[in-house]
Each structure stands twice: as structure tokens, then as C-alpha cells.
Amino acid sequence: MATASSMISWSHDLDSALTNARGNQRPILVDFTAAPM
């Protein structure tokens, strides 16, 4: 088990993600993390 990945294309802007989510009807996964970025 690990704590971080460069393989997921993370956004760091929830407000923008919400805008995208409304457009494409996809829910958002929000990860509050202390893992190395």
C-alpha cells in the first residue's frame, strides 16, 4: 500500500472540478492527503 501516485491526473482546484463535474455528470473524488506530491 502506498500513499501517492503520479499516474492519476489530479486537479488541485475543487471549484474548477465542480464546474467540470456539472458538465459531464461525473462525481468528484476529493483526497485530503499528507502524502508526498
Place this chain on the structure above:
Amino acid sequence: MYPDPKVVRYITEHLEPVRVHVRDQKDEYKRLSERYNAQWTPTILIVDSDGAERHRIEGFLPTDEFLSQVELGLAKVAFQRQNFAEAERLYRELVEKFPSTDAAPEALYWAGVSKYKGTGDGSALGATAKAFRERYQDTTWAKKASVWG
């Protein structure tokens, strides 16, 4: 969790992933952790497109436990939208794909509720109670379903 290709693929296909770092994004972390009352890392939320939290995962989990929790969150989003057919499909898919996880009995319960809400067919609840007599008998969800038959 995330380096697992199964996790990466599932998240990429089904969700908008947002990461908020406790140290590297101090202001944003403070703002959002207060908004969602996230007091520990990792805290992972499934949030609908209106910004409402629908499911929460706190702490690290093995891959299948994590994926089943994420799928539980997606099913809850569909349920909240009153898309009961999609919610039922996701709940039943979870039980089939991850039958040994902690999420499975919860999903079995809500699959029955989703079918009932979507069709009005009360026998869906009785069938769920029957299913719980055959599996997950020692769970809280089995106790909750026991009143249905």
C-alpha cells in the same frame, strides 16, 4: 492504493480526482477541510456535482476495500439523484465484484431499497431479506433487512 492500476483506471474512468495537500496547499486545505470537516489524512470524499458529500473514506485501505468504498459512493450519488435503476446496478455490481469486502452487505441492502424505490415492488425488500439469510448474516445490514421478511 493509487499506484494500483485497478485503482488508477477506476478513478480515471468514473471520477474527477482532486487532491488537497495538508502542507503544500495550506490555505486551500484549511478552507476545504473546514467546509467538509476533514480532520485526518487521508480523508477521501465522494462529492456530487453540486459539491455535496455523499460518501467518506478515512484511513488507508487495501485495493479491493478501497474500490468497493468508492463504488459505494458512486451508487449513493445515483441514489441521491433518484436514479434508482443506476443505483441498483452499481450496488449489485459491487456485491458481485467485491463480495468479501465490508461494503458488500451495505450494498446488498441498498440494492434492495433502490429496486423498491425505482419500481414500487415491495417484493424487492422481501427478496433482500431472503438474500441476507443466505449471506452476511452477522452484519448490521442483515439485522436491518430482517424486518422485511
